[in-house]
Amino acid sequence: xxxxxxxxxxxxxxxxxxxxxxxxxxxxxxxxxxxxxxxxxxxxxxxxxxxxxxxxxxxxxxxxxxxxxxxxxxxxxxxxxxxxxxxxxxxxxxxxxxxxxxxxxx
Numbered sequence: 001x002x003x004x005x006x007x008x009x010x011x012x013x014x015x016x017x018x019x020x021x022x023x024x025x026x027x028x029x030x031x032x033x034x035x036x037x038x039x040x041x042x043x044x045x046x047x048x049x050x051x052x053x054x055x056x057x058x059x060x061x062x063x064x065x066x067x068x069x070x071x072x073x074x075x076x077x078x079x080x081x082x083x084x085x086x087x088x089x090x091x092x093x094x095x096x097x098x099x100x101x102x103x104x105x106x
Contacts, residue, residue, distance in 0.1 A: 004053030012068060014050055024054045025069055 005012050005021060012021035019042065027033035027041070035055060039048045058065045 002053065004050045005057055011072065012065075014046060014054070017045060019045060021054060021058070021065070022069060022072055024051060025058060025065065028055055028058070 004014060006015050007013075013019060014021075023042070024038055027038050028035070035048060035051045039046055039051045042051075
C-alpha cells in the first residue's frame, strides 16, 4: 500500500512537503469540498491521488485524526491568545530589533 502521509514534528504531513493533513481535513469534512476542488487549491503541490490517499487515511483512522485536529486547534488558539497579548508596538519593536541584528551580521 502506498503511503502519502508521514508523522513529523508532532503532526501529519504529506510526504516530502510542508502541507499538513489539516489542509485537507477542514475543506473535506467541515466544508464538504470535493477532492478535485481540494487538489486544485494545491495544484502543483499535491496530486489528486495524494488527496484521495489522505482522505482514505482520515476515514480509516477517524478517532486518531479527530484527536490530532482537536489538539492542533487548541495549540493554534493558544498561539493566537499569546499573539494577542502583545501590543502592536511590542511587535514592531521586535521586528526592528530582528532587522538590526540581521543588518549587523552583514
